[in-house]
Amino acid sequence: MTSGKKIGLFGLLLLATTVLVWARADNPTGQEAAGQAPVLRPAFSLPDMQGTARDISEWDGKLIVLNFWATWCGPCREEIPLFVQLQEKYLGRNVQFIGVAIDNQKAVSKFQTQTPVNYPLLIGDFAAIDLARDYGNSVGALPYTVIIDQQQRVRHTHLGAIEIDTLETMLEALL
């Protein structure tokens, strides 16, 4: 084999490895690529701002962005206006944002007077931290965002404030 061919072959193999590693790190649907099948979302029911019990199954068939947050959490409060923007943008595309507040109704109501929210806010109080854990939040911190696909499968989880561009990319890939 000539040295030119060897260099070419080495370059090709290097490129293949780079693509493999890149896909593992950045592919939003990488769970499947790594052999990890998506898991069905845990069922739950929580009261909304009016005190009406809302079951997560109510939104089955939609692409759901489930956001665990609290009024006492700065990063949570900062990202909610971005979610409001995205809910407006994706309203006609079967995307549903849902907020689960690790908080009481009074605190959330006060927050809403300053920051109007255009998607359902469910009141979970501190007990809903356990629900967040059921959804994979092993650290127990907020904000924590989960994307559930149209087949009720959890496709992504994210601890901490999420970049709007990142979230849009994830949504577009699942629509």
Add this chain to the structure above:
Amino acid sequence: MTSPLVSPVKALLALCFCGCGLLFSWPVGATGQTPPMAGLDSFFNSGEADLLTADEAFNLLAESSKVGEIRLLIQSPPGYFLYRDRFGFTLDSSAYHLGKPVFSGTETIHDGLTGEAEVLADGDSILLPFQVDAIAPSRHLVSPTLTVRFQGCAKDRFCYPPVSRQLVVPVLPQ
């Protein structure tokens, strides 16, 4: 004639081995523990192997180096902080009466939509003065248990729900 270079087949096998190693050695969780839904572990979190629970992130050391005082020293990683106004303190013994806490080393931060907030971080301390009930039987003057309630965050990343920590305080004799 033997080539001085590694054969293409060997090179391919080596690269495949390295690639597989990278695929399966990626961090799986904050503390090496398998989360409840390991299959959901996000690739967005895959680079955040430093994620800590509140218990892991915040350590409080209690000491009583002076009569009538308890000193709490905060230990936390860089970038983690506790809100000054979200601390709460109670002692389990009625023989002791806590005074107003004195916070030292606080820093003011801009906290999202809540405005400015005073916070404490690694190395900062809290002085808790206390008095002993004059008529308390001596058998009640054992080392009391101090319950500290606090709430903190990793700056610009995430926040923890309020946490309670119980500390046995080695109170000096009066």
